[in-house]
Amino acid sequence: MSNILVYAETRGAELRKVALEAVTAARKLADAAGGGEVHALLCGPAGIAARAEQLGTYGADVAIVVENAGFERFAREAVAATLAERAKSGGFRAVVLGFSAQGRDLGPRVAAKLDAPIASDVTSIEAAGDALVVKHPGFANKVVVTLQVTGSPVVISTRPAAFTPAENPKSIRTETAQAAADPSAEKVTVKELQEGGKGKLDLGEAPVIVSGGRGLKSAENFKLVEDLAAAFGNAAVGATRAVTDDGWRPHSEQIGQTGRQVSPQLYIAVGISGAIQHLAGMRTSKTIVAINKDKEAPIFKVADYGIVGDVLEVVPALTEAVRQAKAGH
Numbered sequence: 001m002s003n004i005l006v007y008a009e010t011r012g013a014e015l016r017k018v019a020l021e022a023v024t025a026a027r028k029l030a031d032a033a034g035g036g037e038v039h040a041l042l043c044g045p046a047g048i049a050a051r052a053e054q055l056g057t058y059g060a061d062v063a064i065v066v067e068n069a070g071f072e073r074f075a076r077e078a079v080a081a082t083l084a085e086r087a088k089s090g091g092f093r094a095v096v097l098g099f100s101a102q103g104r105d106l107g108p109r110v111a112a113k114l115d116a117p118i119a120s121d122v123t124s125i126e127a128a129g130d131a132l133v134v135k136h137p138g139f140a141n142k143v144v145v146t147l148q149v150t151g152s153p154v155v156i157s158t159r160p161a162a163f164t165p166a167e168n169p170k171s172i173r174t175e176t177a178q179a180a181a182d183p184s185a186e187k188v189t190v191k192e193l194q195e196g197g198k199g200k201l202d203l204g205e206a207p208v209i210v211s212g213g214r215g216l217k218s219a220e221n222f223k224l225v226e227d228l229a230a231a232f233g234n235a236a237v238g239a240t241r242a243v244t245d246d247g248w249r250p251h252s253e254q255i256g257q258t259g260r261q262v263s264p265q266l267y268i269a270v271g272i273s274g275a276i277q278h279l280a281g282m283r284t285s286k287t288i289v290a291i292n293k294d295k296e297a298p299i300f301k302v303a304d305y306g307i308v309g310d311v312l313e314v315v316p317a318l319t320e321a322v323r324q325a326k327a328g329h
Contacts, residue, residue, distance in 0.1 A: 002093035002152065003037040004030050007083055008055055008063075009102050010044045012072060015051045017205045018098030018158075020058045020165035025125055025158050026096045027059030027168050033127035036093070037061040038170075041086055043079050045072040049174065056172025058165055063174045070183020073190040076105050081181040084113035092153045094132060096125075099157040100204065111155040118155040119147055121261070123162040123284060132156070140257055140280040160204040161263035162284065201236040203255065207265045211238030211255055211282070215271020215292060215311050219248035224315040225270055231322040238262070240278050256281040271311045274299030291315065 004026040008019040023040055030036040039062040040055045042048055048071070052063035066082055083106065087095050095110060097103045099121045111118035122134040123144075131150045136159070138145040149156075203209060210232070212225040222239075229235035239249040241256050255262055257280035267285035272278060274290070274297055282288070283302055290303035291314050300306045307314055 002091060003039055005083070005087050005090060005092040005095045005153070006038060006040045006060065007079075007095070007097035007103075007106065008040040008042045008051075008060075009098055009100060010042070010048060010051070010071075013044055013047050013051075015054060016098070016100070017165065018100045018103070018160050019055070021160065021163040022096045022098050022158055023055055023058045023060050024166050024168075025163040026094075027166075028163075029094070029096075029125050029127060029132075039064060039086075039090065039092070041083055042066065043068070043071045043082060043179070045069055049176075052172055052174045056170045057167055059168035059170055060172055061170050063172055064177050065174060066177050066179050068179050068183055070179075070186075073193065074102055074105075075183035075186050076102075076109065076188065077186050078179050078181040078183040080106050080109035080113065082177075082179050084110050085180040086177070087114055087153050095153050095155045097155075097157050099159050103157045107155055107157045114153060114155070116153055116155050117149050117151050118157075119149050120157045121159050122156055123159050123263075125156060125158075137280075137284060140276055141283040142276070159261065159263055159284065161265075164265075201234070203236050203238055203253070203260045203262050206234065206236035206262075208232045208235035208268070209238045209255075209262060209264045209266070209282075209285075210235050210268045210270065211240070211272060212243060212249075212270045213240040213272035213278075214242050214246075215273070216243075216248075217271075217312070219246075221312065222248060224312070224319070228268065228270075228315055228319045228322065231319045231326065233326065238282075240272055240275075269299050269303070270315055272299055273297045274302065291318075 009016040040060040043066045049065045122136045124135045210229040238255040239253045244254040257277040263284040290299040291307045295308045
């Protein structure tokens with residue numbers, strides 16, 4: 001088994017969770033295929049090398065550090081060129097990255113530069129001889145597609161939260177390298193970043209998501225969703241497209257086919273009927289709990305647990321139960 005190259009996604013001088021997920025997926029693949037090293041490309045501003053040890057904790061053998069002030073913000077062309085150049089020179093079997101906003105941009109660029117096949121938004125990867133077998137949701141998450149990908153290298157992007165970061169400590173070796181293209185010469189540059197509320201978990205990072213729909217009846221009742229999320233302490237708030245279109249919640253919280261695609265450990269759907277567009281964004285969640293007064297709502301067909309009742313009565317009771325459970329620990 002040849003080595004595997006991972007793009008360790010960063011934001012500023014910090015690693016993103018999808019970077020650790022990609023390293024975990026690559027480590028499992030390398031080990032299952034009989035061995036091989038995991039090399040992680042770490043692009044960022046001065047000081048990003050300090051994050052190399054964290055990559056080693058999750059199974060990376062080598063960190064290739066490229067420090068450049070132009071990597072403070074995402075420089076798509078320079079990163080793609082650097083990733084592709086390393087993939088060519090290192091003879092890697094696969095290039096693994098997260099299917100995040102950055103990954104969706106980078107994956108096709110790198111595949112085109114390498115003239116390589118690409119499998120996107122995958123939820124599992126296995127080695128099968130000279131091929132890699134991957135699965136990913138298709139047709140708005142109504143089916144799971146199994147693909148056999150051949151060639152070397154292949155580009156694979158993993159669905160955020162589909163692979164839980166797992167510690168597998170390695171004595172990581174660090175190399176320094178130069179960017180293959182000048183980040184300051186980008187054709188498209190990022191002029192401004194608008195961040196969400198400080199202290200709020202990103203939907204793609206949260207292990208628990210509490211999401212609300214029109215069944216809450218009004219924007220004011222979304223406080224019930226916020227209170228339940230706060231009771232968990234590690235939860236983010238999501239919403240359906242109908243809710244964001246009505247202005248009840250910001251579009252950054254929209255989950256669905258035209259919004260965010262998430263796979264948290266726990267997804268609680270509050271007053272959500274379960275339109276196919278919404279299911280496309282959350283169907284791969286590990287455990288789904290649905291609360292709806294309509295026992296025939298489509299959401300119950302994908303839910304692991306269902307509560308039939310008025311959300312205005314059920315959610316406050318559930319919030320109090322969560323608070324008591326947390327207090328007991």
